[in-house]
Amino acid sequence: MNPIPVLKPDMPSVEDLLPYLRRIDEAQQYANFGPLCLELEKRLSADCAALSEQPVALTTVANCTVGLQLALMASVDRPRVKVLVPSLTFPGTVSGILQAGFEPVLADVDPSRWVLTPEIARAAMNRVRGIRAIMPVAAFGGALDADAWDQLTEDTGVPVVIDAAGAFGNQCIGRHTVVAYSMHATKALGAGEGGFVVARDAEIVARVRRLSNFGYMSAGGLISDIGVNGKMSEYAAAVGLAALDRWPEISAARRRLMTAYRQALTDTCPEIVLQERAAGGVYSLGVVRLPDRLRAETVAEFLASRGIGSRRWYCPGIYAHPAFLALTQADDHVVVKHLDQHLLGLPFHLQMSLADIERVTAALQAILALGGRGRAGVAKATRSSSSRGAHLRAVG
Numbered sequence: 001m002n003p004i005p006v007l008k009p010d011m012p013s014v015e016d017l018l019p020y021l022r023r024i025d026e027a028q029q030y031a032n033f034g035p036l037c038l039e040l041e042k043r044l045s046a047d048c049a050a051l052s053e054q055p056v057a058l059t060t061v062a063n064c065t066v067g068l069q070l071a072l073m074a075s076v077d078r079p080r081v082k083v084l085v086p087s088l089t090f091p092g093t094v095s096g097i098l099q100a101g102f103e104p105v106l107a108d109v110d111p112s113r114w115v116l117t118p119e120i121a122r123a124a125m126n127r128v129r130g131i132r133a134i135m136p137v138a139a140f141g142g143a144l145d146a147d148a149w150d151q152l153t154e155d156t157g158v159p160v161v162i163d164a165a166g167a168f169g170n171q172c173i174g175r176h177t178v179v180a181y182s183m184h185a186t187k188a189l190g191a192g193e194g195g196f197v198v199a200r201d202a203e204i205v206a207r208v209r210r211l212s213n214f215g216y217m218s219a220g221g222l223i224s225d226i227g228v229n230g231k232m233s234e235y236a237a238a239v240g241l242a243a244l245d246r247w248p249e250i251s252a253a254r255r256r257l258m259t260a261y262r263q264a265l266t267d268t269c270p271e272i273v274l275q276e277r278a279a280g281g282v283y284s285l286g287v288v289r290l291p292d293r294l295r296a297e298t299v300a301e302f303l304a305s306r307g308i309g310s311r312r313w314y315c316p317g318i319y320a321h322p323a324f325l326a327l328t329q330a331d332d333h334v335v336v337k338h339l340d341q342h343l344l345g346l347p348f349h350l351q352m353s354l355a356d357i358e359r360v361t362a363a364l365q366a367i368l369a370l371g372g373r374g375r376a377g378v379a380k381a382t383r384s385s386s387s388r389g390a391h392l393r394a395v396g
């Protein structure tokens with residue numbers, strides 16, 4: 001039986017890239033905000049402005065982690081402040097805060113949306129003194145409520161930098177929020193490595209741009225702030241532009257994939273819960289919450305025995321990693337500790353067919369029926385799947 005990998009990047013082909021690579025050859029500019037980078041920024045900012053229904057400023061960066069670091073540095077003008085961050089996230093979120101010289105404070109998440117909400121943040125700020133910035137995460141690409149975070153900034157004066165690494169096409173830019181996206185190859189819009197920072201406030205974005213270019217105020221001029229080399233190269237911009245050319249096709253195919261999965265899970269495994277997030281979003285991961293009686297580890301093992309890949313994205317929570325044990329915790333993380341054991345990323349990529357989805361859901365149905373007795377207990381389960389079917393990418 002063909003293995004079904006958990007993830008397969010969907011990147012532009014050589015043919016898609018060639019026209020952009022030729023332009024690099026002709027211009028002979030390879031870095032430092034060259035013409036392709038500027039074009040990518042213009043096109044991305046038009047897309048973000050359209051989704052957010054307001055003008056925005058945007059700067060490209062080498063990756064989302066550095067974008068988060070610089071967005072925080074640009075938003076907070078005091079040293080060593082505490083930054084509230086959800087414990088359910090990719091370690092890069094916390095690294096970005098630490099690299100900016102700030103102190104991460106870990107918080108729990110909402111049980112249905114799996115994200116830090118303004119309500120949880122307000123409670124944490126009452127408990128832990130000195131929180132001067134917040135970095136909520138659009139976990140697994142599920143967009144955050146930018147209006148609610150704007151309201152928190154208006155009420156408290158605390159800046160909010162959203163980690164929207166995997167949420168391009170879903171996450172709106174608020175009036176006050178600064179938002180960082182990733183263009184890693186695993187994201188719906190991939191450049192290999194890359195990212196961008198967007199905000200309504202052009203001053204903040206200009207500061208991020210300076211910080212990403214060592215802090216230069218102008219080319220070859222004086223340094224205003226101590227920055228880093230966080231710029232995107234022209235080659236990454238070429239891939240980003242070729243990916244953007246395919247965005248209508250990619251986003252439609254990812255929407256179809258999500259719809260097909262949602263339907264298949266609802267029909268066959270209603271006990272398995274999807275993240276509560278806006279319908280019609282563009283997602284690059286398919287993470288589910290298993291019922292309490294099934295542990296993610298057991299299900300992952302069972303799926304593997306049937307050639308089906310899975311991944312426990314973001315699990316365990318940040319609080320459990322040796323490097324982060326000493327971080328302050330704003331609460332006891334009841335929800336994250338539960339999700340740690342029950343979240344599982346299922347295969348989710350554009351080379352999957354409807355038959356592949358059926359194979360995944362049939363395997364889940366089998367282990368649900370066996371009540372999570374593990375690989376040995378489920379070895380005799382009926383195997384029902386077929387290899388027919390076209391890739392979802394091609395299904396109209």
Ligand SMILES: Cc1ncc(COP(=O)(O)O)c(C=O)c1O
Binds near residue numbers: 064195
């Ligand atoms: C929530 C989150 N934040 C940050 C990152 C890091 O992004 P990058 O690899 O572009 O630095 C990721 C990567 O997957 C992520 O999922």
